[in-house]
Amino acid sequence: MYSLEICAGAGGQALGLELAGFEHVGLVEIEPPACDTLRLNRPKWNILEGDLRNFSGKDYKGIDLLAGGVPCPPFSKAGKQLGEEDERDLFPEAIRLVGEIRPKAILLENVRGMLDSVFDEYRKQIIDSLTKLGYTAEWRLLNASDFGVSQLRPRVIFVAIRNDLAINYRWPQPHENRPPTVGEVLYDLMSERGWKIAHRWKDWANDIAPTIVGGSKKHGGPDLGPTRAKRAWASLGVDGKGIADEAPEDKFIGLPRLTNRMVARIQGFPDDWLFSGKKTAQYRQIGNAFPPPVAQAVGLEIMKCLMENTRSNIRKAHG
Numbered sequence: 617m618y619s620l621e622i623c624a625g626a627g628g629q630a631l632g633l634e635l636a637g638f639e640h641v642g643l644v645e646i647e648p649p650a651c652d653t654l655r656l657n658r659p660k661w662n663i664l665e666g667d668l669r670n671f672s673g674k675d676y677k678g679i680d681l682l683a684g685g686v687p688c689p690p691f692s693k694a695g696k697q698l699g700e701e702d703e704r705d706l707f708p709e710a711i712r713l714v715g716e717i718r719p720k721a722i723l724l725e726n727v728r729g730m731l732d733s734v735f736d737e738y739r740k741q742i743i744d745s746l747t748k749l750g751y752t753a754e755w756r757l758l759n760a761s762d763f764g765v766s767q768l769r770p771r772v773i774f775v776a777i778r779n780d781l782a783i784n785y786r787w788p789q790p791h792e793n794r795p796p797t798v799g800e801v802l803y804d805l806m807s808e809r810g811w812k813i814a815h816r817w818k819d820w821a822n823d824i825a826p827t828i829v830g831g832s833k834k835h836g837g838p839d840l841g842p843t844r845a846k847r848a849w850a851s852l853g854v855d856g857k858g859i860a861d862e863a864p865e866d867k868f869i870g871l872p873r874l875t876n877r878m879v880a881r882i883q884g885f886p887d888d889w890l891f892s893g894k895k896t897a898q899y900r901q902i903g904n905a906f907p908p909p910v911a912q913a914v915g916l917e918i919m920k921c922l923m924e925n926t927r928s929n930i931r932k933a934h935g
Contacts, residue, residue: 617919620644620676620717622668622684622710626653626891626901628883629685629725630661632911637919638681644671649893650901656890668709673716680922681915682719685906686710686726707738711745714776721785721918722751722776725906730772731757742774752782758910762790765884765907766801767825773914777921785921788913797822798852802878810866817872820853825882830903840874859899876902884909 617638621630624643627650634640644664645651651665664671673682686706707724714722730739739755746753753776760769777785799821807814826848829841840849840856849856853871860873874882876891876898884907891898 617680617922619681619683620673620679620719622671622682622713623686623706624654624663625650625685626905627657627889628885628905628908629683629723629911630654630658631885631889632906632908632913633681633683633723633915635908635912636915638915641676641679644668644684647901649897652892653890653901656892668706671709671713673713676717679717679719681721681723681918682710682713682717683723683915684710684725685904686724707742711742711749714746714749714751718749718778720778720781720922722746722753722774723914723918724774725911726772726774728757728770728772731755746776750779751776752779752785753777756787758788758914759790760884760907760910761795761824763788763907763909763913764791764793764795765909766795766798766882767827769827769907769910771906771910773910775914775918777918781921781925784924786917788917795824798825798854798882801881802874805875805878805881806863806872809863811864811868811872812866814864817853823852825849825852828879828883828903830900830905840879859895861895879903883907 618641619633619638620642621640622644624630624645630640630643640661642662642664643654644666645654646665646667648665651663654661654663710724743753753774756773757770758773760767760771775785799818803814803818806817826845829845839858840846846856850871855871855873858873859879860875862875864872876895877887879899880889880891880902881887883902883905891901
């Protein structure tokens with residue numbers, strides 16, 4: 617099964633889909649640091665650096681999956697929620713590509729704000745556009761914590777399947793076990809420089825994280841979000857006002873800050889996934905990523921749906 621990804625960012629969704637069994641034929645991304653991250657981790661991937669508005673999908677007709685995480689600021693509660701009036705809204709480009717490519721399946725993700733009532737008509741327009749192109753489409757809110765990720769991180773997932781295949785699609789079911797706490801996930805990283813009270817901090821950080829906030833080029837920097845998020849982090853024994861270069865030293869007193877590697881682990885990235893660019897650029901890539909475990913869970917269900925159709929055709933061909 618082959619996938620084309622748009623707005624690929626640092627590769628969270630791409631990694632998850634790779635783990636689900638998809639092979640990427642191309643990844644479109646405009647930000648140079650994110651493109652460098654993709655090349656750094658997967659030198660053989662076909663990274664298409666440039667503006668999605670200038671990208672043609674005609675060379676990818678009939679591909680199995682068109683996936684992506686179109687920019688979220690137009691729909692984020694942290695912004696003005698301008699939606700289709702925001703110059704960063706790329707849903708129209710995604711729909712254009714669906715028309716050019718006619719993939720078997722489509723997977724797009726965005727922020728929870730996309731489900732706000734102010735966007736009811738816009739979501740309907742997107743559904744109607746895909747219906748006219750021959751797809752069965754649905755929006756669904758999934759929490760990353762239901763799929764083993766140690767933060768709540770609600771994300772709006774849009775899946776559309778070609779009408780003749782859609783009967784086989786099922787949404788992924790939440791895991792039965794709770795995800796590990798922040799303390800359990802980060803203890804080894806927090807203690808790697810010999811911090812003497814790291815074990816106490818592990819017991820303090822006894823819940824999952826609030827949603828990681830990556831910010832945008834216009835707003836946000838290398839910190840863990842607005843005031844409410846910082847308070848939530850403080851309740852877990854974390855200073856959310858910035859990102860540290862390294863773990864606390866042995867005699868450190870106070871609330872430690874997370875490093876980019878710690879944030880990446882909370883997002884569900886493996887430790888061997890490297891990030892390119894300066895600290896702020898790295899943090900934005902990490903904070904805006906689609907957690908790989910969630911992408912994998914949805915990707916597996918799309919894979920099952922498409923494979924079941926393949927098996928059905930084989931059975932028909934053999935009588």
